[in-house]
Amino acid sequence: MPQTPHIEKHFTASETVRDLVIGMSDGLTVPFALAAGLSGAVDSTALIITAGLAEVAAGAIAMGLGGYLAARTDAEHYASEKAREERETREVPAVEEAEVAAVFRGYGLPEDTVAAVVAAIKADPNRWVEFMMRFELGMQVPDPRRARNSAITIALAYVAGGLVPLAPYFVLGSVHAALIGSVVTTLSALSVFGYVKGRFTTNRPLRSAGQTVLVGGLAAAAAFTIAKLIG
Amino acid sequence: MPQTPHIEKHFTASETVRDLVIGMSDGLTVPFALAAGLSGAVDSTALIITAGLAEVAAGAIAMGLGGYLAARTDAEHYASEKAREERETREVPAVEEAEVAAVFRGYGLPEDTVAAVVAAIKADPNRWVEFMMRFELGMQVPDPRRARNSAITIALAYVAGGLVPLAPYFVLGSVHAALIGSVVTTLSALSVFGYVKGRFTTNRPLRSAGQTVLVGGLAAAAAFTIAKLIG
Numbered sequence: 001m002p003q004t005p006h007i008e009k010h011f012t013a014s015e016t017v018r019d020l021v022i023g024m025s026d027g028l029t030v031p032f033a034l035a036a037g038l039s040g041a042v043d044s045t046a047l048i049i050t051a052g053l054a055e056v057a058a059g060a061i062a063m064g065l066g067g068y069l070a071a072r073t074d075a076e077h078y079a080s081e082k083a084r085e086e087r088e089t090r091e092v093p094a095v096e097e098a099e100v101a102a103v104f105r106g107y108g109l110p111e112d113t114v115a116a117v118v119a120a121i122k123a124d125p126n127r128w129v130e131f132m133m134r135f136e137l138g139m140q141v142p143d144p145r146r147a148r149n150s151a152i153t154i155a156l157a158y159v160a161g162g163l164v165p166l167a168p169y170f171v172l173g174s175v176h177a178a179l180i181g182s183v184v185t186t187l188s189a190l191s192v193f194g195y196v197k198g199r200f201t202t203n204r205p206l207r208s209a210g211q212t213v214l215v216g217g218l219a220a221a222a223a224f225t226i227a228k229l230i231g
Numbered sequence: 232m233p234q235t236p237h238i239e240k241h242f243t244a245s246e247t248v249r250d251l252v253i254g255m256s257d258g259l260t261v262p263f264a265l266a267a268g269l270s271g272a273v274d275s276t277a278l279i280i281t282a283g284l285a286e287v288a289a290g291a292i293a294m295g296l297g298g299y300l301a302a303r304t305d306a307e308h309y310a311s312e313k314a315r316e317e318r319e320t321r322e323v324p325a326v327e328e329a330e331v332a333a334v335f336r337g338y339g340l341p342e343d344t345v346a347a348v349v350a351a352i353k354a355d356p357n358r359w360v361e362f363m364m365r366f367e368l369g370m371q372v373p374d375p376r377r378a379r380n381s382a383i384t385i386a387l388a389y390v391a392g393g394l395v396p397l398a399p400y401f402v403l404g405s406v407h408a409a410l411i412g413s414v415v416t417t418l419s420a421l422s423v424f425g426y427v428k429g430r431f432t433t434n435r436p437l438r439s440a441g442q443t444v445l446v447g448g449l450a451a452a453a454a455f456t457i458a459k460l461i462g
Contacts, residue, residue, distance in 0.1 A: 029293040030286070034265075037285030047273065050462045051282050054268030054454035055261070061450040062260040069442050073433060080434065107358055109351040116344040117335070127338055138371060202304055203311065211300050219292040223285035231281045 015146065016153055021197050023063060023154035027161025028193060029216045031055050032186040035165050037223030039179040041231020045169045048178070052169065056162035064155025071147035078133075078142050085132045089125060096132065097122060103135055164189050183220070190216045246377065247384055252428050254294060254385035258392025259424060260447045262286050263417040266396050268454030270410040272462020276400045279409070283400065287393035295386025302378035309364075309373050316363045320356060327363065328353060334366055395420050414451070421447045 031052050038048045089096045097118050104114045122128050133139050168181030191209045198208025262283050269279045320327045328349055335345045353359050364370050399412030422440045429439025 025297060026293055029297070030261075030289050033289030033293070034282065034286050037289065038282055041281045041285075042278065046461070047278075050272045050458050051265065051269055053461060054272075054458040055265050055286060057457045058261050058264030058268065058450040058454040061453055062257055062264070062446060065446045065449065066256060066260070069446065073439075076433060104348070107352050107362060108355055109348060113344065113347040113351060117340060117348060120340040120344060121338050124339055131338060134369075135366065138365075138369065140369065202307060208304075215293060215296045215300065218296065219289040222288040222292050226288045227281050227285040230277070230284060 015143075015150065017200060019067075019150050019153035020157045021200075022067075023060075023157025024161040024193060025197075025212070026059065026063065027056070027158035028164060028186060028190055029161075029219050030059060031162040032165035032182065032216055033219035033223040035169060035182055036179060036220040037227035038231075039175050039182075040224040040228035043175055045173065045175055045178050048175065049166060049169050052162070052166040056159055056166070059162065060155040060158040063158055064151040067154050068147050068151035071142070071150050075142040075144065075147065078139055081137060081139060082129060082133055085129045085137075086125075089122075089128050089132070093122070096128070099136055100128075100131065161189075161193075186216060186220075187213050246374075246381065248431060250298070250381050250384035251388045252431075253298075254291075254388025255392040255424060256428075256443070257290065257294065258287070258389035259395060259417060259421055260392075260450050261290060262393040263396035263413065263447055264450035264454040266400060266413055267410060267451040268458035269462075270406050270413075271455040271459035274406055276404070276406055276409050279406065280397060280400050283393070283397040287390055287397070290393065291386040291389040294389055295382040298385050299378045299382035302373070302381050306373040306375065306378065309370055312368060312370060313360060313364055316360045316368075317356075320353075320359050320363070324353070327359070330367055331359075331362065392420075392424075417447060417451075418444050 034055050035048050035052045038051055042048065085096075100118050100121055101114050104117050105111075109117070121131050133141075165182045165186040168185060169175075169178040172178040172181055190212045194209035194212025195205045197212070198205030202208060265286050266279050266283045269282055273279065316327075331349050331352055332345050335348050336342075340348065352362050364372075396413045396417040399416060400406075400409040403409040403412055421443045425440035425443025426436045428443070429436030433439060
């Protein structure tokens with residue numbers, strides 16, 4: 001039997017896939033629910049399209065630009081925490097040494113090994129700071145291009161997702177027919193999306209599909225009920 | 232000069248604060264933009280209230296229930312990665328040992344110290360797996376109650392945020408007056424919210440306030456323009 005080399009294939013969703021999932025998940029769900037809700041209250045597909053597209057624009061900007069600024073804040077937060085660790089390794093090195101030692105003592109290392117590890121890590125100030133960032137604070141170096149790419153990906157995915165539930169309102173004349181078309185189209189799209197997402201992130205894609213449909217369906221049902229009660 | 236004890240006060244937003252910020256940020260922004268957008272196209276505060284409340288219900292469910300399921304998926308992802316590491320430390324221990332060694336070699340430890348560290352870590356299988364999870368994969372043990380609490384916090388924050396921009400449409404008779412009231416009220420709320428958020432997460436609260444207002448304002452302007460063009 002030929003032996004294949006051991007390759008560790010842990011799943012770590014690429015950040016782009018994650019952004020696509022975030023944007024499309026909300027893009028399929030919220031405009032769908034809004035359109036369904038309004039279908040319970042108004043009698044004009046034009047009005048539902050207007051509200052739907054306004055929501056898509058607002059949601060794409062809120063999620064995309066919001067994501068951009070959040071990523072920038074993360075990068076600055078990393079930089080400020082790093083500056084603090086740099087200062088502390090200079091000003092209170094004994095305290096920081098004790099923190100490194102505590103990490104390894106926690107893994108059951110004997111005292112002489114702990115001392116050797118601490119000595120090796122603190123020998124290079126940059127490495128020491130990087131160690132503290134990663135192991136004490138659990139923070140990883142942020143990618144500087146991430147903020148912009150993330151914003152664009154999330155916003156486009158939101159728009160693409162949001163056009164699916166609205167499409168039947170463009171094509172069909174009556175609100176009732178468009179609602180049925182939107183429910184069928186969107187729940188189908190949500191189940192495919194949930195299945196694919198589940199293939200990437202878990203080993204239970206069917207359950208993922210069911211959950212995605214459930215969230216979309218419940219959101220739409222709630223919006224429909226509320227709009228019906230008021231409208 | 233009395234010496235105060237060294238207490239490391241790194242900011243790590245409590246998860247509840249983070250959930251509040253997530254929910255309220257979108258809750259203030261998207262219903263605001265939708266209402267502003269519809270104000271450019273329709274002439275009935277009742278209709279804008281209907282659409283706004285439908286959006287709030289849909290958004291709260293999509294974000295809350297979506298957050299719940301995402302947190303559950305994270306917990307399951309952790310469990311499945313942990314099972315894999317457990318299997319690998321049993322079946323291909325040499326490979327996993329080499330991975331531990333590589334981590335420490337990267338920190339410039341001399342070979343005999345690396346060997347001592349590896350020996351100490353692999354002595355306890357549980358600790359070994361925990362080390363791989365945390366240091367190789369950067370994954371931390373998820374809190375089992377997190378999913379439910381997170382869902383409820385995000386959903387309630389979204390509803391609370393979403394009622395702010397809609398309130399003027401309840402109170403004022405004309406769409407035009409309500410739009411102005413909503414813009415003033417919501418941009419004020421966004422600036423306070425952005426300032427408080429900035430105090431917690433960065434040391435530049437004023438810039439955070441400006442950014443939050445900018446996102447809300449741009450989303451509303453885009454929604455208004457689109458609705459005006461179609462409506």
